[in-house]
Amino acid sequence: MTAPSTFGLSTEARNLHWLLSNLVEEVPGVHSVTVVSSDGLMLLSSDPGRQTATATATGGRQDGPRGSSADLATIVSGIGSLTIGAAKLMDGGGVKQTMVAMDEGSVFVMSISDGSLLGVHATPDCDMSVIAYHMALFVGRAGHVLTPELRSELRKSMESAQ
Numbered sequence: 796m797t798a799p800s801t802f803g804l805s806t807e808a809r810n811l812h813w814l815l816s817n818l819v820e821e822v823p824g825v826h827s828v829t830v831v832s833s834d835g836l837m838l839l840s841s842d843p844g845r846q847t848a849t850a851t852a853t854g855g856r857q858d859g860p861r862g863s864s865a866d867l868a869t870i871v872s873g874i875g876s877l878t879i880g881a882a883k884l885m886d887g888g889g890v891k892q893t894m895v896a897m898d899e900g901s902v903f904v905m906s907i908s909d910g911s912l913l914g915v916h917a918t919p920d921c922d923m924s925v926i927a928y929h930m931a932l933f934v935g936r937a938g939h940v941l942t943p944e945l946r947s948e949l950r951k952s953m954e955s956a957q
């Protein structure tokens with residue numbers, strides 16, 4: 796994995812990048828991970844250029860969503876919005892986690908305290924409980940540091956990486 800440069804970022808931003816990289820590298824079956832702000836903007840990505848480079852190297856086959864890491868962020872934002880709307884219609888309270896199981900993979904979306912979302916794209920044979928556990932650890936560690944200032948710093952970092 797080639798993570799975006801963390802040079803010049805605050806300690807909190809570097810720690811979040813490290814947590815995200817660790818989630819991808821240490822949890823079996825995880826293809827890619829993203830954090831999306833409450834307004835749908837990508838704040839963190841496991842590797843912004845990975846899907847495009849992988850598709851070229853494998854003759855068109857991709858490990859992650861088609862195109863780029865921005866596609867996973869869009870998917871996560873859409874799933875988050877849909878489930879929040881559904882929960883409101885059903886008087887179900889807040890949405891904690893959503894999982895979509897497909898023939899060729901899974902997508903997990905978990906809420907972070909400030910309305911941001913953590914999204915994971917994984918293999919179809921992944922251990923869902925292990926992924927959910929590690930996502931909860933990430934949310935527990937990241938949720939209290941995602942201040943408006945840090946979100947702004949992360950957005951600027953993602954814009955300069957693309």
